[in-house]
Amino acid sequence: MEKRVIKKDALAGIIKKMAENMVVYAPVRDEDNVLFTVLEEEMEPLLEFDNTKNAPKNFFFPQTEVMMRYMKTERGRELSTVEGEATPAVLFGVRPCDARSFVLLDNVFNDPKYKDPYYIDRREKTTIVSLACVQPPYTTCFCTSVDGHPFSAEGADVLLVDLGDTYLAEFVTPKGEELLKKMGDLPAADEALEAKKEKLSDAAGKAVNGVVPGRAIKSWMDENFEHPFWDTIHQSCLACGTCTYLCPTCHCFDITDEIKKEDGRRIRSWDSCMSWLFTMETSGHNPRPSQKQRWRQRAMHKFKYFVDNYDAIACVGCGRCVMYCPVNIDIRKIVTDISNL
Amino acid sequence: MENIEKQVREQAKKLLADGTVDIVVGYEKGTLPFQTIPCFITNPDDAERLVWNRFCSVNLAKYVHDIIFAHKASQVRTKPEERTKKTVGIVARGCTTRSLVIHLQEKQYDRDQVVIIGVPCTGYIANKKLSMAVNGAEITTCTVAGDALSVETKGGKRDITVNEVLADSCLTCRFNNPVISDVMIGDAAPPMPDGEKEYNAVDAFEELPIDERWAYFTKEMAKCIRCYACRNTCPSCYCKVCFVEQSQPRWVGAGIDESDTQVFQFMRMFHMVGRCVDCGSCVEVCPMGVDLRKFLKKLDKDDLQLFNHRAGESLESAPSLSVHRENDKEEFIFEP
Structure with a gap:
């Protein structure tokens, strides 16, 4: 694995130079939101930000995509x-939790x-550059409870670590090395920088605030499809997406x-179990x-069915659903409450 | 405010204990420092969970409708003579009671099915304004003492006044005291500061050239992710099947095509004429921060100026589009 150093101000x-020759997606400030978007000439990519509001899954699994077209012509129907x-594209500035989500979606x-x-094509042509969370951005973060880590390189092609005045860049995969x-020319990283990274990594892991028993509730879920607990979470839910x-x-669609x-198109759009x-x-x-059944589906899909199918929890602990739920339904609390039953 | 909270709990407990209501809808403490959760109390002993503070934001009237209709649906296979009615108690501020008035005017349920615990309101804190006040930093603690708000983020502590972060709809609210109630708690709240400026933002917007207004509309709607949180929190949006989800015919595409999103939003807004109480819930719940109020307030202003009507003001004054008057003005139809 290549390890290089990038100067902070470079x-x-x-x-931006990369964006001149290829599509680069990066976090950009858009009024009050920080969003992943295609980096245009006059845009400034954000390097210091907590996390984006929208998850980057949109680039591989768009909210709406055309799967095929069909039209009626004089010669009959054409497809x-x-x-x-x-x-080819670069997805820059992905947090490690979100980068892990791609590995889960690959399943x-x-x-x-x-x-x-459609998914595989975009996935293969996109290089993912992650930005490690030296300080976990939110108190609602709980990546370490669902098999993740603020320095995880899982799902990343390149992992950048902010060491203060430089970035340590680890080129994790062949795609990253490409x-x-x-x-351009980047100097190689020495062992001292790597040691510094390890130290920061340990500290970041410990600084993740949220601890939820993500794996432990699976056995309860296996047995308790009809448990009265399922009557207690959905009532305030607005059923929004x-x-x-x-x-x-x-990833339901x-x-x-x-x-x-005369023209038709078959589109795939995000669905929502809510x-x-x-x-x-x-x-x-x-x-x-x-x-009630839809909420049970959401919880079970993440913490039981996905584990049954792929031995992984379908949650990366980013905390978006916790922060943005309009009525504060908190998945951390649901998981913790289940573990106490 | 603590005193109001105490009395809300006492009333809820009493109404549940003596069987006046089957359930009380109110607010309880959330898991985030600036959030409350709508809560549903059926056991009088749980009334202690109820809270009343500046973070009680979403309009609860929606849940009254939901509960009564879910109960009705559960009884379709019960013999008519054995069917029961569900009576819902609700902790309601001015805007919430106006939404209940709209439900009653539109004959969604009977007056005796809702028991209104009216509370005077001094406005709720808008999450988005609070977040902007600290430049989007995550808020770790947030305490209110009277009109002083102390907010802590990783970057440090900040003291702000509550008025700086009150929801826009609260600042210009003219109905912060319940318009109907069965039990009133506390003394009437003083008028909100900007009642007179209610339509200032709309007036200014109307002055803009049409292409600028359209540009603003398209820019705001481009933020929408079609999660429908606005529609789902709105007490006036209670259609069993919304036009967006109808498939025969399909009025709006399922995707995020720009025009589909715009059609969803303005069709919903047109359904709000004389029915939007400006509770601000749609703005509060929107995850993307779409400025819906600008457009809803325009419809509200038209409703007032053309029909001298304010949504849910009183049981007697029905929504403008539900009444027919032979002397209705009609010039406006020709002058967009």
């Missing part, structure tokens, strides 16, 4: 695919049996056809008829 310039249209979209060409060639849409790992005169339409069948029957 990093923004390197990113066209839209696969393989992704362009779903790049399963040995089911391959999602990117190194585009970053804030938690699922801001979540880096939520819906497929609809949109037709304008919506009453979720799993609604054409007959009008819904196996999850109330918010």
Whole structure:
């Protein structure tokens, strides 16, 4: 693994230079929000920020994407695919929790049996540059409770660590090493810097405030599908999609056809288990008829079903759902309450 | 305020204990320092969980509708003579009572199904304004003493006055005391500071050229992620199936196409004419900070100027679009 040093004041310039020749997604201030967006010429990438409001999953699994087009012509019906249209890109400034979310999503979209060409295409052509959390940004962070770490390189191609006046850049994967060639001459890192990183890493891990028994509740969930506890969390829920849409790992989708005169397109859009339409069948029957069942689905999917299927919790502990839930339904509390039952 | 909280608890306890209500909807302490959670009390002993403070933000009237309708739905297979009615107690400030008035005017449930514990209100703290006051830094503790607010972030401590961070809809509120109630708690609250400036922002917006207004609308709507938090928290949005989710015909696309998002937002707003009580809940719950109020307030102003009507002001004054008068003005139709 290549380890290099980047001067602090040089990093923004390197990113902007990269953005001249390829698509770069970076966190940018947009009025009151910090959002991942395509870096345009006049935009300044943020290097000092807590985390973005939107999760970066949108770049591999967009909120809306066209899967195919169809049209009526004189020769009959014609179909066209839209696969393989992704362009090489760099996703810069991803927090380690969010970078881990891609590894979790790979389980779903790049399963040995089911391959999602749209997701895989973008994923393969995008290089991910992570920014380690030297100080965990929020008190609502709980990555270490769900198998993550503020310095985790999982899911990253390049991991940047802020050492004060320089960044230590670790080029973790071959894709990351390819990117190194585009970053110009960077001096190699010495052992002292690595030791410094290890020290910061230990401290950051300990500084993560939230401790929830993420793994421990699985056995309770295995046995308690009908437990009265499930009657206690959903009542205040507005059934909006804030938690699922801001979540880096939520990946349920819906497929609809949109037709304008002779042209049609089949689109895939994010679905949300919080919506009453979720799993609604054409007959009008819904196996999850109330918010209670839908909330149980959300909790079970993250902490049981995903663990059953892939031996991983479908939560990276970023805390977005905790911070932005309009009625303060707190997944940390739900998990902790379950562990105390 | 502590005194009001104490009396709210006592009233809730009494109403539950003597069987006047089946459930009380109020607020309880949240897990974040600046949040409360809507809570639902059925056991008189749990009334102690109820709180009343400047962080009680979302309009609770929505839950009254939800509870009564869920109960109704659960009884479809019960013989008509055996069906029961659900009576809901609610901790309600001015705007909440106005929403309840709209439900009653629109015959959603009977007056005897809701028992209103009216509380005087001095406004709630808007999360977004609070966050902006500390430049978006995470708030670790937040305490209110009268009109002084002490906020702690990683960057240090800041003292601000409550008025700086009150919701915009609270600052210009003319109905901070309940318009109807069954039990009133405390003395009436004094008028809010900017009542006279209620439409100032709308007036200024109206002065802008049409392309600038359109640019502002499209810019704000581009932030929307279609999570529907605004619609779902709105007590006046109670349609069983919203037009956005209807599929025969499909009025709005499921994706985030710009025009679909705009259509969702302005169609919802048009449904709010004479029905929006300016409680600010849609603004408060929006995760992306879309300025919905600017447009809703314009409709509110039109409603007042053209029909001399204010949403939910009294049981007698029905929403403008639900009444027909032969002498209705109509010039406005031709002058956008």
